[in-house]
Amino acid sequence: MRLGFRHLAATTMGMTFSLILLGVYTGAIGAGLSCAARWPLCNGAVFGLFPADWPSFVEWFHRFVAMITGFMIIGTTYAAWKxxxxxxxxxxxxxxxVVLPVQVLLGANTIWFYxxxxxxxxxxxxxxxxAAMTATTAWAFQSATTATEAATDADTDAGADASADGSSGPVRL
Incomplete structure (x- = not known):
């Protein structure tokens, strides 16, 4: 099975939603405060692979998921235009x-000015x-459904035309 654009869009939308939930948790436990108002650093490291405590881990994990989601948004947009x-x-x-870099700066702002x-x-x-990724995904699935319906209608019309002239049309089960 070949996965296409609509699957990429749906996965990106799902990642975005998961990131929002993770962000709510990150903010709720004050994980950004564990970085002592230093962004992009946290606990003095660029990449906190072994954070000192749970809040630091949550902050770094949120950043990691945000990076992956950001690349997925870039890829989805590229695929949409291509x-x-x-x-x-x-x-x-x-x-x-377009909102993505603004979001990154706002994320840094939550560390600097919590x-x-x-x-x-x-x-x-x-x-x-x-919301933008939800619209992208919904419209991509709508396009796929519309294309499938158009192909089915074309097959049905071809069968009706063939039957009209006395020949047997396509057999439908």
């Missing part, structure tokens, strides 16, 4: 891509990306 004829799919994925405003802005950008 392979999708529908402009709504292209532009929805582009919205997610507070309600920083958290709200960070989550607003996350939900904007999620």
């Amino acid at each position: 392979r999708q004829p529908r402009t709504d799919i292209r532009w929805a994925s582009t919205v997610a891509l 507070g309600p405003v920083a958290q709200v802005l960070h989550h607003t950008a996350a939900l904007t990306i999620f």
Whole structure:
């Protein structure tokens, strides 16, 4: 089975949603505070592969999942512009891509200035990306469904035309 664009979009949307949930947990336990207002560093390391405590691990894991999700958003947008004829799919994925660097800076802002405003802005950008990826995915599946229905209708019409002239049309079970 060949996985196509709609599966990439759905996986990216799922990763984005999972990242939002992880971000809520990260903020709830104050994991960003474990980095002592140093971003991109945390506990003096660029890559905290062996963090000192649970909050540091959660913060680094959130960053790691965010990096993977970011690359998936880039890939989804590239694939949309390369392979999708529908402009709504292209532009929805582009919205997610454009908001992505803003989201990264807002994430850094939650480390530097931990507070309600920083958290709200960070989550607003996350939900904007999620909404854009949801639209991308929904429209990609809609396109696939529409294409399948069009092919089925074409087969049915061909069968009806063949039957009209006295020949036997395609057999449907």
